[in-house]
Amino acid sequence: MKKALELYLHIPFCIRKCEYCDFLSGPADERNRRTYLDALLRELAAVGPQAEDYEVTSVYIGGGTPSLLPGEWMEKLMAGVREGYCLAKDAEISMEANPGTLTKENLAGYRRAGINRLSLGCQSTDDAELKLLGRIHTWAQFQESFRMAREAGFINLNVDLMSGLPGQHLASWEESLETIARMEPEHISAYSLIIEEGTPFAEKTLELPDEEEERQMYERTGEILQSYGYQQYEISNYAKPGKECQHNLGYWTRREYLGFGVGSASLFQNQRFTNLRDRSAYAAFDGKVESIRRDLETLTVREQMEETMILGLRLIRGVSRSEFQKNFGVSVGEIYGPMLEKYSRMGLLQIKGDRIALTRAGISVSNPIMADFLLDE
Known part of the structure; x- marks a missing residue:
């Protein structure tokens, strides 16, 4: 498939x-x-x-x-x-x-x-x-x-x-x-x-x-x-x-995508990269893909977890706990327990069944909340 x-x-x-x-x-x-x-x-x-x-x-x-x-x-x-x-x-x-x-x-x-x-x-x-x-x-x-x-x-x-x-x-x-x-x-x-x-x-x-x-x-x-x-x-x-x-x-759910054209971004086979931003240089593209690729980065497991939470919390339905477990082999609570408890107690996050999502109050202050889901290296 x-x-x-x-x-x-x-x-x-x-x-x-x-x-x-x-x-x-x-x-x-x-x-x-x-x-x-x-x-x-x-x-x-x-x-x-x-x-x-x-x-x-x-x-x-x-x-x-x-x-x-x-x-x-x-x-x-x-x-x-x-x-x-x-x-x-x-x-x-x-x-x-x-x-x-x-x-x-x-x-x-x-x-x-x-x-x-x-x-x-x-x-x-x-x-x-x-x-x-x-x-x-x-x-x-x-x-x-x-x-x-x-x-x-x-x-x-x-x-x-x-x-x-x-x-x-x-x-x-x-x-x-x-x-x-x-x-x-x-x-x-x-x-x-x-x-x-x-x-x-x-x-x-x-x-x-x-x-x-x-x-x-x-x-x-x-x-x-x-x-x-x-x-x-x-x-x-x-x-x-x-x-x-x-x-x-x-x-928002980290489906793989390929970007084409000047300055476009991609997430493909666990790598993020962008195309060069110079339109004249791009117009001279000779078919060698590596010549236009920039900022190639292979994502660590930590970075994948961060993206899953930060992007997924933009959705009203939030992040699936079971999908997190399936993708990373650990529960979201093991990784983010203190943050989940903190924002749930403040009324900014809710956990219902399989889903972790921002509340209406949490959406209005979403940027600092999402920044808190960046893990220490």
Whole structure:
């Protein structure tokens, strides 16, 4: 029986960088985009033989703005996946898309390519907030893109929303949530803005919501989306029943994945590694995989345990005690007993049957809790 594998394909192009964005992306002309796509196809072909014992259960095409690529280019890219890998018949194939870049013709091409899930980067339903973020689209353009995606036959849509924006208040956040929920996408990702070093936002003095208002925003997110039939299954993700993002679930449960393209990361055969970040150097890829690999690290048992807990606690269902025992030959209590007792006593962690999970109170302070699950060397 083949093992499950996920693929991530990075498309590092965008029309312009948003004010908050620290992703590996930027503008490029058509010639450079074509050159990059050819290198991506060469990498897919070169790595394929290493994955002969695997079945690909999900493909995620992220960026950047993958929807800048024409439909026929995406068909060519997915043909490369099918030629080199065993793609499951029911594989989830997701692609990120920015409102304002979609056309009916390209959407039809994405469907022919086999893409069955679109993730639309809305971020806000307020034009003033969108302008402040440096987004290239308006609220009206998002609505048009959403409508076109539905008309093209996409029955699995995610919408990204962002809270904690400069000048944003609880009422405007609630309005964005309710407006999107009424449109009934299958999935909503609701993230809090993080000011990253090296971004335009990091160089500005911003009027951000205070800690209490951010906490209220997070609480209201769960309450509002639950009232519209969405179930929270991860700290920042909500879905209609059965519509959880399978690709991201794989990340949080440490399913093996291979990343392709500049700067992409992989977890494969108990090793983590990334690709080089220089787009020009990547475009010259000659088929020798080792020439583009960077930061190769073989994970110790300790590191695997840490990842299991830190990633797994992002899920509302938490970590399986029996799976931990099966994977590592020891109980989670033997390794993490003091931490489990400490946070259970504080009401931040709960142990129910086979599962260890954060409580609602624990989710709001999840970062320091997760950091506590790093073991001493």
